Amino acid sequence: MGTIFFELALTFYFAATIISIAELFKGTKTTAKIMLLFVIFGFLLHTVSIIFRYIVGGHLPISSPHEATSFFSWCTVLLFFILEFRYKVGLLGSFIMPLVFVLMLSSSLLPREIKSLSPVLQSYWLGIHTVLAFIGNAAFAMAFGIGIMYLVQEHYVKSKHPSGLFQRLPSLQSLDEINYRLITIGFPLLTLAIITGALWAESAWGSYWRWDPREVWSLITWLIYAIVLHARLMAGWRGKRAAILSIIGFLTILIAFFGIKLLRKGLHVFL
Amino acid sequence: MNIFVLGLNHKTADVDVREKLAFSGPKLEEGLLRIKALPEVREAVILSTCNRVEIYANVKDTTKASESIKNFISEFHGINRDALETSLYIHENISAVKHIFRVASSLDSMVVGEPQILGQLKDAFEFALTKKTTGVLLNKLMKKAISVAKRIRTETKIAENAVSISFAAVELAKKIFTDLATKSFMLLGAGEMAELAARHLMSSGVKEVLVANRTYDRGCELAKEFDGRAVRFEEFIHEMVNTDIVICSTGASKYVLMKEQMQHVMKERKHKPVFIIDISVPRNIDPEINHIDNVYLYDVDDLQGVVDINVLERRKEAEKAEKVIAEEIETFQKWQTSLDSVPTVIALRERADAIKKEELDRLLNKLPSLGEKERKDIEYMATAIINKLIHPPTAALKEDTEDKDILIATIKRLYGLNEKEE
Structure with a gap:
């Protein structure tokens, strides 16, 4: 279950990344909005996948490389929102989303089993x-x-x-x-x-x-x-x-x- | 109904001619009302700016109208007809519509894409509205021109990049600093170009203005003008520690600011960014300064380079704008032709009704013995005949065809509908 949400989040981040890179070449207000929408959806799914792992594992899901990288990306996206809405930095997504995507991708390649925590x-x-x-x-x-x-x-x-x-x-x-x-x-x-x-x-x-x-x-x-x-x-x-x-x-x-x-x-x- | 443009602009007339022909202040109202009062003119708008004087009109006959408007202008402004002739251009109908659209969209401006012209056109139109010198045709045309200009502004990037040296400088300043209102600014020397750039910068709002000039008195004068503070020329390097933007144009023959001095200044100001614009020729500031971190030095050629890039961009965008205009001319023409056919349809119907009435009266007078029912039948038959006869031409007039103006002319001729002069 958690995996599905993670994969979906990855997909949305991927789409957002593609749009954000395309934005560098030809951007309009609409593409910027669509990009942001994709990031928001990705972030919500991402949050669900983290909560899911928390419930299953019984502890904060930041104890395996997969979880840690995923949580790192989650924090980055969270900060991205804050900056986006607080400062309205033009083209910020084009410089941040590729990084988020690469982090998420490397997270997805790492072993995902939920291990019990050593005492x-x-x-x-x-x-x-x-x-x-x-x-x-x-x-x-x-x-x-x-x-x-x-x-x-x-x-x-x-x-x-x-x-x-x-x-x-x-x-x-x-x-x-x-x-x-x-x-x-x-x-x-x-x-x-x-x-x-x-x-x-x-x-x-x-x-x-x-x-x-x-x-x-x-x-x-x-x-x-x-x-x-x-x-x-x-x-x-x-x-x-x-x-x-x-x-x-x-x-x-x-x-x-x-x-x-x-x-x-x-x-x-x-x- | 003919759309008619008569005017002159920066391309066809020198500034002294434009000045003489300008409709400024009370002249505008008088001129507008008198042009509207000319017998050939049905509607009129006057657009008078520093770069152009144009009269937009709806006229009955373009040749006659052009004659009488020219006569009026030469008399009104007291200028020789021949002198007038060489600077004037005239556009009729489609070409006039295109011209007005291009003017509104700033494609015909000295600086393509400049935003003022649209506002000026709006004002001119609104003034004509209050003086009631416009009607259906010009109202539609002016509104359309304004909407075309807005469409071009949003669909193309024609107005996006600065295309004058001083605006380019302001634009750069805004990409170095977030808020110019928190920055102080120094004018070094008092060249004319520097003053212009300074004015542009000031109109975007800076916190503080310093003026350093070799002759201190002149510096004081300028400082007063800019509501700033004069400083002695010898002290300008010291003042740079607290200055974020410098415009320099001193007319000195050698550099007044060297790299080592600037490095020292930067250290003093803890490397806060400085934007230096050196407008002087020969240059007054050591170009090496640009290599210091957080110092951005632009000379005239650099700014001209920026302007050239932007002009090129605008030219590309202007091509897109021309396409938009071609489209919009088409939709305007459709509206105009539909308007044109209506009077013809009405005239045709009236003509037929008149013939019917005439013939019926004659016949019924000859046959007084007819009963009410017979009279009704005859009348009914007459109506049916004219209806059937005028139905095909009426239907043809209502169709949206390309050669409608020819059709209208033909029908008018065939049915003898030539409009009586109003």
């Missing part, structure tokens, strides 16, 4: 730690999309050849401000996720920090975003540099997320 993980920390981490990561994913948009728009302005998407993309200042806003949301969440993770590790294994690859990569990610914020506030690293850093930051997250999964080492193997 070591059965703790309220599971919910707190992972939800914080994923909402934080979703904010970084949005910052990544916005960062790419910034670079595209900045290229039009700098090259003195404003054509193509120039008219339809938001101003550099808005993109930069939204990027900053997203990182100021993502960074505290990531910080809290690391702290709660450490507390959880202490209660599960008796030590706060063990230098397992996931922990190391999280630390690297945290450092990168700390640099983004610090450089912005202290040295005025805004605009292009901030955009590039937020792209690098998100790539680090992806490496941490998928790379380690492929290695299947360390304590976080279940994720």
Whole structure:
């Protein structure tokens, strides 16, 4: 049952992605609305599939790679809605939906069986730690999309050849401000996720920090975003540099997320 | 009924001629009423803008109308008929409809796609409405022209991209900054072009205006004009720390702002973006500055490049617009021909009824002994005959055929229906 909803959600996201890419070439208000409608349907189905897994598994469905990736996409779409309605960023979908789709696709390729949770993980920390981490990561994913948009728009302005998407993309200042806003949301969440993770590790294994690859990569990610914020506030690293850093930051997250999964080492193997 | 356009525009007449022939202020009302009063003119609208003066009219005879309107204009504006002749163009019927549609849609404008003309046309039409100088034909035509222009605005991108240097600068500023009302702006030097660009920028609303000029007094004058603050020229680099947009046109022969200086400014302002427009020729600002992060430098050629791209875009869109106009002319013509056939049908019917009445009266006077029933029968027969006779031509007139005007002319001729002059 849950699988059907997941597949349907994937299909809707796929359709939305195709439309969002087509929008880059020729967009009207209607295509934008249809795209948004597809995302909304996909999101509702996606939510149902997550609730379904929660009921069957009896715990938050974020404990297998399939579930984690799926939940990550879900958070990203949620943030996409917030940005879409709050800021009305033109063409945001074209830069975010492909990412959502790729995440969902990789989730669909991972084994889907609902495993019972090992006793070591059965703790309220599971919910707190992972939800914080994923909402934080979703904010970084949005910052990544916005960062790419910034670079595209900045290229039009700098090259003195404003054509193509120039008219339809938001101003550099808005993109930069939204990027900053997203990182100021993502960074505290990531910080809290690391702290709660450490507390959880202490209660599960008796030590706060063990230098397992996931922990190391999280630390690297945290450092990168700390640099983004610090450089912005202290040295005025805004605009292009901030955009590039937020792209690098998100790539680090992806490496941490998928790379380690492929290695299947360390304590976080279940994720 | 003939649609008739007589006018001149920026392509056919110099500005001094256009100025002389403009119907401005009280002249508009007087001119409009007097043109409407001309015996050949049934309806009239005057469109008078800086780039064109046009008279739209519904006239009985285009040749006569053109003569008397020309005479009127030359007398009204006190301008020689010959001088007038060279700048005027005349359009009749389809060509007139097409012209009006193109004017409304801004395809005939100096800057294709500029939005003002539609408003001006609306005003001209509304003024004519209040003065009651229009009727069925021009009302329909003007409303149609306005709706055609709106259709073109929504279906094509004809008005989307800026096609003047100063508008292009404003457009760029809006893609660098979200809200110009929170940005401060500095005018460096006082060239004419820079002033124009500054005005455009100001009309989009900026927070603060600074003027830095070599001669401080002139700077003060300008600052007063722009409701801004004058600063000494030597201090402009220092002021740039708090300025987001700079328009420069100083007439200096060498760069007034070098890359190293700008790097320093950027550091001071914590790398907040700056948009610099260097309109001066030769350039006054080191072009290398564009390579600094968050600094966007455009010179005249760069802006012209943007304008060229946009003009090209608009030209493509103008082709689409012409297609829309061709379509709309067709629907307008359909309406017009349907209107044309109605009087002919009525005239035909009246003519037949008149003949019937005439002949019946004559016959019944000759035969006074006839009873009521016989009289009725004869009358009935006469009615049946004329009905059957005029039915085919009436039906043909009501059909929607391409050669309707020929048909109308033929029927008028065959039945001797030539309209008496009103």
